[in-house]
Amino acid sequence: MTELYRVASTQKTTATLLNNETHEKSHAFFARKLKPICGDLVEVTENKAESIINKISKRFNTFSRADNKGRKQHIAANVDQIMIVMAVKPEPTRDILNRYLVTAEHEGIEPILVFNKSDIDSQVFINLINQYEQLGYQVFKTSKHDTASINCIKPLLKDKTTVIVGQSGVGKSSITRVMMPGIELKTGKLSDKTGKGAHTTSVTQMYYDQGLNANIIDSPGVWEYGLWDMSAHQVASGFREFQQHLGMCKFSNCTHIHEPQCAIMQAVKDKTIRENRYQSYLRIVDSMKYWG
Ligand SMILES: Nc1nc2c(ncn2[C@@H]2O[C@H](COP(=O)(O)OP(=O)(O)O)[C@@H](O)[C@H]2O)c(=O)[nH]1
Ligand SMILES: [Mg+2]
Ligand SMILES: [Zn+2]
Structure with missing residues (x-):
């Protein structure tokens, strides 16, 4: 029977694990190329005195x-x-x-x-x-x-x-x-x-x-939080109240920044989208240029 463990933290080549059933703490080694991260579900092989992570379950997110x-x-x-x-x-x-x-x-x-x-x-x-x-x-x-x-x-x-x-x-x-x-x-x-x-x-x-x-x-230090390189479309779909308007702009590749007949900009005018959220959207999309 293989027991499942959850990764509590990782160091260079070792991980602290919590047994998925008993929540007991243990440690295991892993090959560097495996790259387990905190929260991963893993399988472990007991090898003489050592425990080794041999498989990471598919992450749901x-x-x-x-x-x-x-x-x-x-x-x-x-x-x-x-x-x-x-x-x-x-x-x-x-x-x-x-x-x-x-x-x-x-x-x-x-x-x-x-x-x-x-x-x-x-x-x-x-x-x-x-x-x-x-x-x-x-x-x-x-x-x-x-x-x-x-x-x-x-x-x-x-x-x-x-x-x-x-x-x-x-x-x-x-x-x-x-x-x-x-x-x-x-x-x-x-x-x-x-x-x-x-x-x-x-x-x-x-x-x-x-x-x-x-x-x-x-995760201390995550506060200075930056989004990885995302398209304007990906950023826009992360703004909940934008979602119902997406796909209704004149141009299917609209970035909602300067294009004519933009459904998002119209919604801002109509006040169904708040100005401060839209301005934040613009700043976030603009910040993506640093990743160019
Ligand atoms: N007045 C007030 N102080 C708080 C409150 N919550 C935390 N603090 C104080 O803020 C400081 C930082 O709290 P801490 O829990 O260590 O913050 P952390 O760095 O986010 O973990 C400490 O001096 C706390 O006593 C609160 O609801 N009201
Ligand atoms: Mg703290
Ligand atoms: Zn648009």
């Missing part, structure tokens, strides 16, 4: 980002949800949130938006919260001083694998501590200011919480 050349770099596999934590302090930028949402739409990862530190100012995010709720996203307002506000999220995590992202200091550890008292997220030190340090992949780590039968994947 990946959570990825751009490497420093704009190529898609896989961070974690088989992810159900992404919990995007933002706070009154430090203030988030809208484009980062939208970039995460584009990835989520692409990979079929369910986003959960969390606006934390509401005790400092409960009004500042009202517009943002309303806007994203209207788009159909699950949005929560939390404070670490209000356990009930955090406990509202707990049922969503049950039996799932969730990636948690957010700028350092927004309260990821604080929130996780309330929802999953048994685990302690590591503090990730990055090798450079951009957060794109060489060690970024190796600190991505999956934790199992018995209470919720849930995994949480912490």
